[in-house]
Amino acid sequence: MQNSVFSRQLVESIVDELKITDLAQATIGQVVLLASALEQRTGIPFIRMDQGVPGLSPNQVGIAAEKAALDTGIAAIYPAAEGVPELKRETSRFVKAFLNVDITPEACIPTTGSVAGSFGSFIVTSQCSPGKDTVLFIDPGFPIQKSQLKILGVKYRQFDIFNYRGAALRDKLESFLKEGNISAIIYSNPNNPAWICLEEEELQIIGELATQYDTIVLEDLAYFAMDFRRDLSRPFEPPFQATVARYTDNYMLMLSASKIFSYAGQRMAVVCISDKLFNRRYPALAERYNGAGLFGNTFTNAIMYMITSGASHSVQFGLAAMYKAACDGQIDFVADTMEYGRRAEKMKRLFCENGFHVVYDKDVEQPIGDGFFFTIGYPGMTSGELMRELLYYGISSITLNTTGSLQEGIRACTSRMTDELFDILEQRLKAFKTDHPL
Numbered sequence: 498m499q500n501s502v503f504s505r506q507l508v509e510s511i512v513d514e515l516k517i518t519d520l521a522q523a524t525i526g527q528v529v530l531l532a533s534a535l536e537q538r539t540g541i542p543f544i545r546m547d548q549g550v551p552g553l554s555p556n557q558v559g560i561a562a563e564k565a566a567l568d569t570g571i572a573a574i575y576p577a578a579e580g581v582p583e584l585k586r587e588t589s590r591f592v593k594a595f596l597n598v599d600i601t602p603e604a605c606i607p608t609t610g611s612v613a614g615s616f617g618s619f620i621v622t623s624q625c626s627p628g629k630d631t632v633l634f635i636d637p638g639f640p641i642q643k644s645q646l647k648i649l650g651v652k653y654r655q656f657d658i659f660n661y662r663g664a665a666l667r668d669k670l671e672s673f674l675k676e677g678n679i680s681a682i683i684y685s686n687p688n689n690p691a692w693i694c695l696e697e698e699e700l701q702i703i704g705e706l707a708t709q710y711d712t713i714v715l716e717d718l719a720y721f722a723m724d725f726r727r728d729l730s731r732p733f734e735p736p737f738q739a740t741v742a743r744y745t746d747n748y749m750l751m752l753s754a755s756k757i758f759s760y761a762g763q764r765m766a767v768v769c770i771s772d773k774l775f776n777r778r779y780p781a782l783a784e785r786y787n788g789a790g791l792f793g794n795t796f797t798n799a800i801m802y803m804i805t806s807g808a809s810h811s812v813q814f815g816l817a818a819m820y821k822a823a824c825d826g827q828i829d830f831v832a833d834t835m836e837y838g839r840r841a842e843k844m845k846r847l848f849c850e851n852g853f854h855v856v857y858d859k860d861v862e863q864p865i866g867d868g869f870f871f872t873i874g875y876p877g878m879t880s881g882e883l884m885r886e887l888l889y890y891g892i893s894s895i896t897l898n899t900t901g902s903l904q905e906g907i908r909a910c911t912s913r914m915t916d917e918l919f920d921i922l923e924q925r926l927k928a929f930k931t932d933h934p935l
């Protein structure tokens with residue numbers, strides 16, 4: 498601790514003030530508060546690797562389109578549950594351009610962010626097939642989604658994919674699906690927090706088993722096209738963003754605008770449902786909602802509308818314009834976000850030069866890419882110990898065990914890293930290593 502940035506006493510006093518009972522088990526909200534308080538109290542900047550907020554400027558095409566839409570007076574009108582036709586049409590085109598998947602505009606449902614989208618998706622998937630009442634997480638994952646299930650009282654199972662990459666995924670997945678109670682399988686790809694990207698073989702396994710066991714895959718594409726190892730930026734040309742949609746008809750894709758267009762504050766995403774699932778009739782939904790029991794219609798009108806009462810018109814037009822500009826080759830949203838990859842590459846190098854290692858380091862055989870997140874461990878330290886110790890050196894993060902991971906380490910987020918912070922990060926990591934000799 499000799500070379501730490503903040504004294505143990507100072508950190509402990511703020512921990513007491515914030516009523517954090519166990520720093521090693523602190524939630525992301527508590528870490529954010531603690532880091533902000535330490536910064537304010539001392540004037541010393543933190544390396545903020547905790548919260549995944551976009552660290553780039555919002556897309557200007559979206560902003561201009563929103564302003565223009567507002568000038569037409571649409572603010573006075575309630576948005577329809579199914580969304581505005583312009584956005585539905587452009588989403589369908591965007592999905593074709595960058596995923597090479599056909600989904601009709603009708604089955605593209607705008608919503609107020611992917612968080613709202615997953616909430617509604619959990620509801621519809623847990624109600625459509627009696628007996629299928631449990632969500633399966635391919636972890637590590639986004640903790641908010643488990644919190645949503647706690648609110649809903651829906652059960653979930655989980656497993657850490659670390660030891661089940663490639664062909665090994667089949668038996669592991671099947672061991673859960675065989676029980677017959679799995680309503681949905683959820684994962685993010687690229688993955689928050691580990692930045693692993695599922696390979697085609699793995700997506701094929703998930704898709705085939707989803708069909709075989711009649712389970713719905715909730716594919717969270719919050720970091721769409723950010724596997725920078727391949728050039729996913731050219732519309733209507735391969736390679737395309739990897740997706741389970743190539744291997745099953747039982748899917749709902751969540752496309753968030755938050756990260757790909759740095760649009761998090763506007764709360765906008767689209768849930769894209771396979772046409773087959775969208776039009777499938779479920780007697781249990783018909784009975785519960787007194788309707789025809791059609792999956793897509795129930796999701797849109799009976800569930801999502803009750804949660805969000807529609808996404809605001811202006812932001813729907815904003816996203817429609819951004820999708821259109823991306824499909825027409827007028828903006829390169831992939832190049833815009835590549836900055837995260839550059840930051841990750843430098844940050845990982847500094848960590849590794851100072852005794853740390855990348856925890857989730859491989860996609861089956863090949864090294865993972867550089868992007869929004871990465872995971873870091875330090876020999877002999879548990880997740881909680883490492884997160885806590887790094888705080889003393891002015892570096893905030895979240896523990897991997899809060900994400901369903903069984904590995905020891907922390908999640909590092911690259912989004913708030915700026916050029917002037919790299920030297921500071923290096924000094925702090927050197928100090929950490931000196932105080933924690935290997």
Ligand SMILES: Cc1ncc(COP(=O)(O)O)c(C=O)c1O
Binds near residue numbers: 609761
């Ligand atoms: C995996 C994942 N899904 C969803 C979200 C949030 O999406 P939105 O801002 O559209 O609600 C995030 C943001 O951190 C995320 O990491």
